[in-house]
Amino acid sequence: MAQKRYDQDYKVQAVKLANEIGINKAAKEIGIAPSTVSGWVKASKEGVLDLGAGSHTPDSALSLTEELMALKKQVKDQSKEIKLLKEENEFLEEASAFFAASRRKSVKTHE
Known part of the structure; x- marks a missing residue:
């Protein structure tokens, strides 16, 4: 079953x-x-889902330490993803060069 996508505004309204x-x-x-809504609520508390200005009360706002930890985690996760994407890109470049060279050899032998 395909996972349904919800836009940012819909999620924000659901969390509110x-x-x-x-x-x-x-x-x-x-x-x-409920698990979907719960995930959005959790994401808003972690700062991943921005509810917009004025949406936090003093009780619901992240402390500076919590916000810093969330941002550090986000940077770490994004760094891992960037590293993986660079490795995949490098592999694809090598594979492309290999197949291009293989094709050139094939064309030369058939001439």
């Missing part, structure tokens, strides 16, 4: 609703799984 009436009630009201 969940913060007002609770995750289970919000999920039921908008017709999606």
Whole structure:
């Protein structure tokens, strides 16, 4: 089954609703799984899902330490992804060069 994609605004509105009436009630009201809403709420608390200006109360806002930790984790994850993508790109370049050379040899032998 294909995973349904929701736009940023929809997620923000769902999180705001969940913060007002609770995750289970919000999920039921908008017709999606509570685990999905819960994930968005968690993402908003970790700073991954931005709810926009003025959306945090002093109780829900991240402390500077928590925000710094979340940003460090995000940078670490992105660095890993960049490294992997560079390795994959290098492999594809080598494979492309190999197949191009192989094709040139094939064309020369058939002439």
